[in-house]
Amino acid sequence: MKILVAVKRVVDYAVKIRVKPDKTGVDTQNVKMSMNPFCEIALEEALRIKEAGFAKEVVAVSIGPPQCVDTLRTGLAMGADRGIHVEANSSFLPLTIAKILKSLADVENPGLIFLGKQAIDDDCNQTGQMVAALLGWPQATFASKVVVLDKDKQFATVDREVDGGLETLSVDLPAVITTDLRLNQPRYATLPNIMKAKSKPIKKMTLEDLKVDIKSDIEIVEVTEPPKRKSGVIVSSVDELIDKLKNEAHVV
Amino acid sequence: MACKVTEFGAVREVWAGFSLGHETCCSLRNRVDSTKTQRFVIGCQQENAAFPYPDTGVILTFQLSLLFLVVVELITNIFFGKRELDVSAGGRKRIMMMIRRWRRSGDFLRSACKSLTSLRQKHNSMSPSVSGFVNRYESKGKTFESNAWNDHNRELDHHSCVGGNLWMMQQYKSFGSSSSSASKLQRNPLFSSLEPRDVSFFNEILGGEKYVVQDEERLETANTDWMHKYKGSSKLMLLPKTTEEVSQILKYCDSRSLAVVPQGGNTGLVGGSVPVFDEVIINVGLMNKVLSFDEVSGVLVCEAGCILENLATFLDPKGFVMPLDLGAKGSCHIGGNVSTNAGGLRLIRYGSLHGTVLGLEAVTANGNVLDMLGTLRKDNTGYDLKHLFIGSEGSLGIVTKVSILTQPKMSSVNLAFIACKDFLSCQKLLVEAKRNLGEILSAFEFLDNNSMDLVLNHLDGVRNPVSSSENFYILIETTGSGETYDREKLEAFLLKSLEQGLVSDGVIAQDINQASSFWRIREGITEALQKAGAFYKYDLSLPVEEIYNIVNDLRGRLGDLANVMGYGHLGDGNLHLNISASEYNDKLLGLIEPYVYEWTSKHRGSISAEHGLGVMKANEIFYSKSPETVALMVSIKKLLDPKGILNPYKVLPHSFFSP
Numbered sequence: 001m002k003i004l005v006a007v008k009r010v011v012d013y014a015v016k017i018r019v020k021p022d023k024t025g026v027d028t029q030n031v032k033m034s035m036n037p038f039c040e041i042a043l044e045e046a047l048r049i050k051e052a053g054f055a056k057e058v059v060a061v062s063i064g065p066p067q068c069v070d071t072l073r074t075g076l077a078m079g080a081d082r083g084i085h086v087e088a089n090s091s092f093l094p095l096t097i098a099k100i101l102k103s104l105a106d107v108e109n110p111g112l113i114f115l116g117k118q119a120i121d122d123d124c125n126q127t128g129q130m131v132a133a134l135l136g137w138p139q140a141t142f143a144s145k146v147v148v149l150d151k152d153k154q155f156a157t158v159d160r161e162v163d164g165g166l167e168t169l170s171v172d173l174p175a176v177i178t179t180d181l182r183l184n185q186p187r188y189a190t191l192p193n194i195m196k197a198k199s200k201p202i203k204k205m206t207l208e209d210l211k212v213d214i215k216s217d218i219e220i221v222e223v224t225e226p227p228k229r230k231s232g233v234i235v236s237s238v239d240e241l242i243d244k245l246k247n248e249a250h251v252v
Numbered sequence: 253m254a255c256k257v258t259e260f261g262a263v264r265e266v267w268a269g270f271s272l273g274h275e276t277c278c279s280l281r282n283r284v285d286s287t288k289t290q291r292f293v294i295g296c297q298q299e300n301a302a303f304p305y306p307d308t309g310v311i312l313t314f315q316l317s318l319l320f321l322v323v324v325e326l327i328t329n330i331f332f333g334k335r336e337l338d339v340s341a342g343g344r345k346r347i348m349m350m351i352r353r354w355r356r357s358g359d360f361l362r363s364a365c366k367s368l369t370s371l372r373q374k375h376n377s378m379s380p381s382v383s384g385f386v387n388r389y390e391s392k393g394k395t396f397e398s399n400a401w402n403d404h405n406r407e408l409d410h411h412s413c414v415g416g417n418l419w420m421m422q423q424y425k426s427f428g429s430s431s432s433s434a435s436k437l438q439r440n441p442l443f444s445s446l447e448p449r450d451v452s453f454f455n456e457i458l459g460g461e462k463y464v465v466q467d468e469e470r471l472e473t474a475n476t477d478w479m480h481k482y483k484g485s486s487k488l489m490l491l492p493k494t495t496e497e498v499s500q501i502l503k504y505c506d507s508r509s510l511a512v513v514p515q516g517g518n519t520g521l522v523g524g525s526v527p528v529f530d531e532v533i534i535n536v537g538l539m540n541k542v543l544s545f546d547e548v549s550g551v552l553v554c555e556a557g558c559i560l561e562n563l564a565t566f567l568d569p570k571g572f573v574m575p576l577d578l579g580a581k582g583s584c585h586i587g588g589n590v591s592t593n594a595g596g597l598r599l600i601r602y603g604s605l606h607g608t609v610l611g612l613e614a615v616t617a618n619g620n621v622l623d624m625l626g627t628l629r630k631d632n633t634g635y636d637l638k639h640l641f642i643g644s645e646g647s648l649g650i651v652t653k654v655s656i657l658t659q660p661k662m663s664s665v666n667l668a669f670i671a672c673k674d675f676l677s678c679q680k681l682l683v684e685a686k687r688n689l690g691e692i693l694s695a696f697e698f699l700d701n702n703s704m705d706l707v708l709n710h711l712d713g714v715r716n717p718v719s720s721s722e723n724f725y726i727l728i729e730t731t732g733s734g735e736t737y738d739r740e741k742l743e744a745f746l747l748k749s750l751e752q753g754l755v756s757d758g759v760i761a762q763d764i765n766q767a768s769s770f771w772r773i774r775e776g777i778t779e780a781l782q783k784a785g786a787f788y789k790y791d792l793s794l795p796v797e798e799i800y801n802i803v804n805d806l807r808g809r810l811g812d813l814a815n816v817m818g819y820g821h822l823g824d825g826n827l828h829l830n831i832s833a834s835e836y837n838d839k840l841l842g843l844i845e846p847y848v849y850e851w852t853s854k855h856r857g858s859i860s861a862e863h864g865l866g867v868m869k870a871n872e873i874f875y876s877k878s879p880e881t882v883a884l885m886v887s888i889k890k891l892l893d894p895k896g897i898l899n900p901y902k903v904l905p906h907s908f909f910s911p
Contacts (some may be wrong), residue, residue: 007371014764016568030571030663033735034763070736074762188717188759188766191670195747 001055001111001173003046007039007062009071010121023222026121035071036114040078042179044186045146046114047079054148057081059108062173063100069202076197077189083202094122096214098130099229103210105135110174112115112156117142117178128178138171142180148173158250276776303552311534315395319824346353349643426589439529440900446487446530450508454490457500463538465489474533476528478519478580479782482867484515491630494620495613495652501534502650502897503619511897514646515557515589521789522866524645525588528901536587539652542566551610551627556587572658577603579775587651593643594860600823601694601731605642608657610717614649616642617893627655640888645864646899648892664735665694666742666796667767670749671722671757675755678724682822683794684754686726688745690728692738695729696823700803703777703817706832710780716772717759726822727774731811776818784815786836788844790829791820792852793861799827801853806831809847826861849875871905 011017012032020027022167046058050209053241060075062068063086072083075128086100090165105113118125132139138157148156160167171177206216235241245252297590453465465471466488475484476704492498505512511531517524527533541553542563546552550572554563560581564574576589578596588594591613593605604609611626624638641649672678678698685693701723702736710855718725728746732738742760750756761767803818806829810816814833820826829848849859853875860876861867873882886908889896896909 014768018569030661032665032764037763037765040762067736070739077760125280131571188669189762191750191755191760192744194743194760196751219427 002054002057002059002108003049003112003114004101004105004108004110005039005043005046005058005075006069006097006127007043007060008036008116009033009062009068009073010036010066010119013037013120019223021050021205025181025220025223030114033067033071035119036083036116036119038118038120038179039194040116040186041181041186042114042177043075043078043080044166044184045143045177045179047146048114048184048189049112049146050079057112059084061086061101061104063092063097064145072202073197076200076202077194078187079193080200082200084164084205085202086207087206088116088207089213090249092214093216093218094124094126094129095218096212096216097127098134099212100207100210101127101131102134103212104205105131107210112148112173114177115138115176115178117180120128128176134175134212135174137175139176139178140169140171140179140180144176144180144182146183201240273731285336309712331754339645340763341874376429381493398908414882418498419627429609437901437906438910440489440511440909440911442509442895443531443900444509446510446532450504450510451488453504454488454501457499457504458490458497463491463493465491471533474515474518474535475526477521477523479521479787480527482523482526483511484529486527486533487530489535491535493538495539495615498534498536498615498650498652499619499621501619502615502617503524505532505897506618506895508898509895510595511900513590513899514587514650515590516557516585517580519584519864520588520592521791521863522860522868524592524823524864524866524899524902528867531900534650536652538743540585541585543653545570546627548742549627549629550660551655552656552658553625553653554586555653556585558586560584560586560589567658568661571661573661575608575657575659575733576605579778586654588658590642590656591644591646591651592864593862594824595824596731597697597821598693599821599862600822602659602695608659609638609642609654610639612651614638614654616649616898617895622649622651625653625655629657638736642767643864645866645903647889648898648902650898662733664730664732664738665764665767666726666738667761667770668742668758669717669770669773670726670746670755671718672721672724672754673756674723678726678800679796680821681726681749684749685745686823688748689728689741690740691732692730692732693728694731695727695825697727697774697820698822699725699727699777699819700800700817701725702815703819703830704773706780706815706817707783709860710783710814711772713774714776717773718757720754720757721910725773728769730796774819777828777857778815781817781830782831784832785834786832788831788833788841789863790844790859791861791863792827792829792848793825793858794827794852794855795857796822796825798855798857799825802827802848803829805846805851806844810840810843812839813843822863830848846872846875853874867902870902871907873903873905 010033010215011026011028012034015031017031018027026105043058043060044230046055050058050120053216058080059082060080061084062072062075065088068085069083072085075081084104090106092100097174101113113131114132115128117128119127128141129139131137140160140189143158143160144162147158154173156171156173156175156177158169158171158177160169161182178181235244242252255417271682302825304824326563345510350767367809400832404896423438427911432647443883449467451464455461457804458464465474471486472488476482476488490501502512502902504510511529513527513531513533513699515525516535536555536557539557540559540562541555542558543553543555545567547570552563552567552572558580560574560576563586564581575598576594576596578584578589578594584594590605591608595604610622610628612623613625622637641651670681672681682696685696701721704725708716728742730738745759746755746760752785759770761770781789792802799820799822800818803816807816810831814831817832818827820828831840849872851858858874858876865873875887886904900909
């Protein structure tokens, strides 16, 4: 079985982002970019399934500018077998990505597609679900535990974290699974693996190869910062506090 | 002279001293002076194992009786003796002798009983250092054999063992070297004590009680250092808001001979930021404004009370970083950093504060404000006095403003965590890193296996990035402007080292989160040490080849007694040697000091690479500096601070300043 893992190159989680002055988006010049944390978890899970013997190959896919190759190299250094880079000059919305992944799935025929539940730059939480719908495959989102019972039975048991608690699903393979935070702790990319990754292939593909229509019905009009929180006031005594609560905040 | 026998054996001896006359008293004094008050205590035999706690009232009574007797002696000599009141030199000398005898007895009693009745309030579950007590009574082993006493030493809560005499707080608790004269450190009698009129004067110039702190709880924290090893007993903390206020405070304190301690974030590791006795604390924490920042040159001018992390946060959106970074960044003040010439993790890249501080404003002991706040990169006009203040640990002046050159922020930061089999590989790796990573190298730290184990055991959420346990771990950080280029350079360097066998395993952080977890391991060692119990901390500069030899030698010397750890800034040749034991123990201390200092001195290293001397190593300066140099330092100190009110008992050996 082949596992396809989609990874996204995003602004690093720990960076303080700023909105560009022209309000067209977030400033991504000179900021550290890295793999989306949920995608790391997805890749880690795929690797664990492969190490357990249920899959033969893990393929990492990334869609974006040339720098995505760095992200793919990270994926290869973690243990993926090969990478696919789909060249794209602008950033795409989830539906377009889902269409691209569908075309890839038609070509590669994976048994499982792993994605992170959402990307930390747009927080859409849509791509996984859309891919499943386009392919007509079952989906198990927000997975906090994945167990593939065995190759022959061709189904997997997935625990999902939902608002009410944990839901256990049994999904027939091939399926789409999106991963949540508590699924696993991603491994570090060790030096020997980084060395091996240098020889693993990364295939380049273009949108024309995949015959995907990238016209989007959604256009981002403006990106603004949330309103700034007003700073607090330090009061010097309890009396002053009560006075402020009574007269200024009107809550007492 | 009547010999009053009391049940306090110690008292008995003193009495004997008095009645035996001047010569014996002198010999007693000599014994006291030869570093061991304890030795005198050894002399007195205790019959009852349960040593009664002399309380204040008793001490006072005793002293008054002594005074009475001295006076009686004087009067006897004057009126009933065969001679007139002899006011010649010899006579005055005799009177002085008697007064000294009285003083000595008082001092002796105070020091003898101090530890018994002193209290250490413990704030956390870490066992408080009790070696002050142990220092006195368990000296080179022989005094109070009573096991009850030794058990008391180990008790964490002193309240149960002390007779409840709460206000007789010990003024000075000596820790650290038992061979140092810390044990006989006494409050300089030339300093005045705080009086109500002083408090009202401060109230007037600072504008209210908010800035003149006498609240017990706040003083408690201000009096105790970060490691809870050093504790003073100051009764007053001042919070000035402007340089003018600092100047007025110091002018007044100088005129009144009130000793002061400049305090910043109180994160120092050598007891330099807390009072030793009752010095007035001047905390510059309220002077925390950024005055100006030039986005072209990167020069930042700010007040001394700015917290380092806040400055870094201020600079971040502007695209600049502070040229220093240390574990204490969340609490330390830039004024304190400058005054102690702090080093930190990035010294290897940005250099020391002597290079990056372009100017500062300081207030000297007599209230004079020295405006050396230049923002120029080059200014060769006269002697560059700011360097005197950088690293003087607050003993020459209080730094109130700092002008520092910040560095442009580079976006591409990579961090690798590497395991090496032996120290020789670590050294070779350092040489190769400097050559191959060159301009992008920004940090090179190392830690040994014991440190890693300590961190894994005592901190949560930490895991060893390398799967196998090795002898040494190295952190290499690169900072540059080209993401892909830097990454490739680092990977190529590491892979080559892997092939050459210098590196046995390693991991490169993929995002900032992973990088923070690697740094957590290295920066968390100090925290883990605190949680592990008692620790002795040394900060040495040694030639890189020798750095680990001292760790091995000390390990062999201490054997099973304690856990010896070595970690530090390998790139700068700076070792942080730490010895962790379950409790403080004088025997252990005796094995460590002065062995560590002598070893360092023999290899022409520094006994304090970046932590400073503070009160912990003030007397050990000779291990690293020649007597002539120290003598010149003392003259400079006396020139700038004739009364010695700024941070007394620290940095320079006590013998130069005691009356």
